[in-house]
Amino acid sequence: MAERDFTRTSFAEHLAEGRLMGVRCRACGALSVVPRVVCASCRASDPEWVELSGRGTLEGFTVVHVPPTPLAAAGFGRDNPYASAVVRLAEGPWITAQLVGVDPKRPESIRVGLEVRAEVIGEGEAARLAFRPEG
Amino acid sequence: MTGKLRRGVAVVGAGVTKFGAYPRQDSRDLFVDAFRELVASVDKGFDPAAVEALYIGNYSSDLFEHQGHLAPILADWVGLTPRAALRVEDACASGGVALRQAVLAVASGLYDVVLVGGVERMTALPTEAVTDTLATAGDVLYEFPAGFTFPGFYAAMATAYAARYGMPYEALMEVARKNHENGSLNDKAQFGMTIREVMDRRIARAEEKGGPVPEWRDEREFLRDPGANPPVAWPLRLFDCSPITDGAAALLVVASKVARRFTDRPLRVLGTGQASDACLYGRTDLTSLRAAREAAAQAYRMAGVTPSQIKLAEVHDCFTIAEVLAIEDLGFFPPGQGWRAAVDGATRRDGRIPVNTSGGLKAKGHPVGASGVAQVVEVWKQLRGEAGPRQVPADVDLALTHNVGGTGQTCVVHIFGRG
Numbered sequence: 001m002a003e004r005d006f007t008r009t010s011f012a013e014h015l016a017e018g019r020l021m022g023v024r025c026r027a028c029g030a031l032s033v034v035p036r037v038v039c040a041s042c043r044a045s046d047p048e049w050v051e052l053s054g055r056g057t058l059e060g061f062t063v064v065h066v067p068p069t070p071l072a073a074a075g076f077g078r079d080n081p082y083a084s085a086v087v088r089l090a091e092g093p094w095i096t097a098q099l100v101g102v103d104p105k106r107p108e109s110i111r112v113g114l115e116v117r118a119e120v121i122g123e124g125e126a127a128r129l130a131f132r133p134e135g
Numbered sequence: 136m137t138g139k140l141r142r143g144v145a146v147v148g149a150g151v152t153k154f155g156a157y158p159r160q161d162s163r164d165l166f167v168d169a170f171r172e173l174v175a176s177v178d179k180g181f182d183p184a185a186v187e188a189l190y191i192g193n194y195s196s197d198l199f200e201h202q203g204h205l206a207p208i209l210a211d212w213v214g215l216t217p218r219a220a221l222r223v224e225d226a227c228a229s230g231g232v233a234l235r236q237a238v239l240a241v242a243s244g245l246y247d248v249v250l251v252g253g254v255e256r257m258t259a260l261p262t263e264a265v266t267d268t269l270a271t272a273g274d275v276l277y278e279f280p281a282g283f284t285f286p287g288f289y290a291a292m293a294t295a296y297a298a299r300y301g302m303p304y305e306a307l308m309e310v311a312r313k314n315h316e317n318g319s320l321n322d323k324a325q326f327g328m329t330i331r332e333v334m335d336r337r338i339a340r341a342e343e344k345g346g347p348v349p350e351w352r353d354e355r356e357f358l359r360d361p362g363a364n365p366p367v368a369w370p371l372r373l374f375d376c377s378p379i380t381d382g383a384a385a386l387l388v389v390a391s392k393v394a395r396r397f398t399d400r401p402l403r404v405l406g407t408g409q410a411s412d413a414c415l416y417g418r419t420d421l422t423s424l425r426a427a428r429e430a431a432a433q434a435y436r437m438a439g440v441t442p443s444q445i446k447l448a449e450v451h452d453c454f455t456i457a458e459v460l461a462i463e464d465l466g467f468f469p470p471g472q473g474w475r476a477a478v479d480g481a482t483r484r485d486g487r488i489p490v491n492t493s494g495g496l497k498a499k500g501h502p503v504g505a506s507g508v509a510q511v512v513e514v515w516k517q518l519r520g521e522a523g524p525r526q527v528p529a530d531v532d533l534a535l536t537h538n539v540g541g542t543g544q545t546c547v548v549h550i551f552g553r554g
Contacts, residue, residue, distance in 0.1 A: 008276045034277050035415055060291030060421045063369035064284055068267045073515055078365070084282035086291050086415050094416045105371040110429040112298035128280055 006035040009058050016127040020118045021095060033095040053090050054118030056131065061085040061099060063107045081105065085095040089130050101132035105130045106115060138437055140145060140242035141390030146400040146551070148177040148342035149515040150484030151508075152381035154325040158484060162196055162205065162256040163212045165383035165502075167219065171437035172212045173385040175199060178398035181387065183213065189220040189245040190237040192253035193504035196222075198268045199257050226272035227348035228470030229253065230384070231547035235407050237388045238549075247390045253508030254383035257447040265379050269503075272541040274414040275329060286368035286376055288415065288542040289454040295421035300471035304370045304526030308358045309477045311374045311457035317484065317493025321526035325380050325500030330354040337363065356411025358466040367549050375455040377533040384508035384517075400519050405440070405533075408433025412543055424543035427464035431537070435466075442466030445550070447517050448488060449510035452495040458482075461537050462490060465548070491525045492517060507547065514551050 004010035006023055009124070014021040016055065022033040027044035037045050063083045067076045076082050083099035100121065102110050116131035152165050160168075175179055191206045207427030210220035223233040227442070230253030237249045246384035257265055269285040270278075278288075296302060305479045311330065319332065328336070329436075334357040341348045351357040358364045364372045367459040387397065394401040410429035418425070435441065444467060450465070452458035459473040467488050476482055482490035493499045493513035496506055516522040536549045 032417075040413065040417060060293075060295035062283075062287040062290035062294070063366065064282055064287050065366045065368065066262070066266060066284065066286070067282070068270055068279065068284055069263045072263055081366075081369070084284055086289055086295075086421060094418065096278045096283055096414075096416050098282045099501075111238075112294055 024050045031093045036047045043063045056087040056089040057085040096127040144404040148387035149512045151512045156258040157381045162254045169383040169385040175401035182314040190233040191222045192233030225539035225545040227503040228538045228540030228545040229504040235242035235413045251386040253505035255502035255504040256381045290368040290371045302474040306474040307455040314495040314497040318498025324494040325525035336530040348499040377496040380502040382502035404439030406434035409547040426546035430548040439549040447534040450537040510536040
């Protein structure tokens with residue numbers, strides 16, 4: 001089977017299959033969670049898919065009380081906030097994702113440096129990446 | 136690459152609308168108001184027929200007003216066709232980048248006289264749609280589906296900064312207090328009120344209605360009250376965020392060799408710098424904007440000055456934390472010390488380096504495409520001693536503007552002197 005192209009569509013297909021796949025530059029080894037052809041580090045155009053561990057730590061986070069339209073339509077809002085995070089994966093690269101398994105009404109309980117693990121929320125085309133605290 | 140302009144460039148006129156919410160005005164009407172004030176600001180008079188090109192900073196008339204191809208309409212509305220008219224878009228840095236493009240065009244020798252405009256009309260959309268539109272300044276493929284809103288991006292930076300440097304979130308309130316105090320002295324500001332005045336007005340209204348009267352003892356208590364200052368994207372609350380605003384600003388940018396035709400007190404563009412960066416997932420640090428450090432380094436190098444020589448700065452405080460990062464990225468304070476500067480008063484009008492004397496985006500308002508241009512209008516007034524009640528006590532001979540697009544994927548910095 002031909003390798004999937006390095007696009008968001010492929011990224012989403014991997015998630016729908018329950019896998020977090022990123023790309024590695026075959027020239028310099030740099031990793032990116034977000035699929036891309038041209039390496040941001042060495043500018044080579046020789047990527048390959050690699051499965052990522054999904055383990056990571058929080059670089060920063062927020063609890064959103066004023067959501068964009070799609071999440072407002074899903075019932076989030078002032079009385080039902082949700083958390084989103086910037087995560088550094090154990091392998092090094094960063095990704096942004098929703099944070100589940102935390103209490104958005106107690107944001108003080110969420111800490112930068114918190115260890116998290118990736119999971120897929122939603123199914124099929126609605127499959128999205130999320131992270132949940134370890135343990 | 137020389138890193139220098141090939142010839143001198145000056146600002147000889149400036150205008151800005153009062154920022155606010157204008158249900159009866161479209162962006163072209165706002166731009167006309169700024170243009171007319173600019174014409175009146177030119178000391179020796181000015182025939183608009185002398186303008187050779189129009190550079191417009193505008194983020195998204197497409198999404199805010201369902202109007203694309205804005206620049207020629209604005210040119211027509213002020214009688215400038217058939218001169219070249221173009222729109223520049225780099226999110227909230229659109230205005231500063233439009234100025235930079237105009238400066239480069241004049242420095243190249245192509246034009247002697249160009250008009251720079253910045254405009255945004257945002258209030259026609261409901262808040263959720265404005266939130267969606269602003270979030271498109273981030274990555275709609277990988278950040279938007281993660282639930283990030285624009286305040287959310289900066290909120291994440293605030294948590295990272297607080298974790299690294301031990302900043303209490305309440306320190307951010309001091310940025311808001313200062314900028315609202317400055318804004319209360321600016322008749323063009325959307326919120327021309329101190330936070331104390333906002334609080335007193337709410338108390339007075341509650342008393343009029345005969346309902347329960349809030350018992351805030353001072354504005355800090357007011358800001359701590361989640362009823363008065365609710366979270367938008369924790370840890371950022373309503374008073375940490377710049378508002379949704381309609382407004383426009385304009386500058387007349389000319390070759391230095393013709394500046395004296397317009398005024399004996401021009402501003403000289405001493406430095407300009409611009410840089411780009413990846414979205415948040417492509418960064419290695421959330422506590423500083425690399426594009427801001429790079430753009431500032433370019434501008435300082437071109438101007439041949441150091442941060443300690445700058446007497447006043449208008450920085451991109453779309454959120455309170457953004458001002459803290461800005462004053463560090465610009466080299467006014469070391470990393471981790473910006474929040475202390477806000478608490479200590481070092482950035483007040485009488486402080487070591489006055490920051491956002493206009494009220495900043497926070498209190499003056501943030502019509503995104505206009506903000507980078509309006510920053511220069513404040514510098515124009517301060518350098519010429521025309522800032523009225525908010526004129527800083529120190530002699531301002533060197534001033535800087537810092538305009539950020541998105542979460543720092545774009546930053547543009549300009550340095551101005553007299554003459």
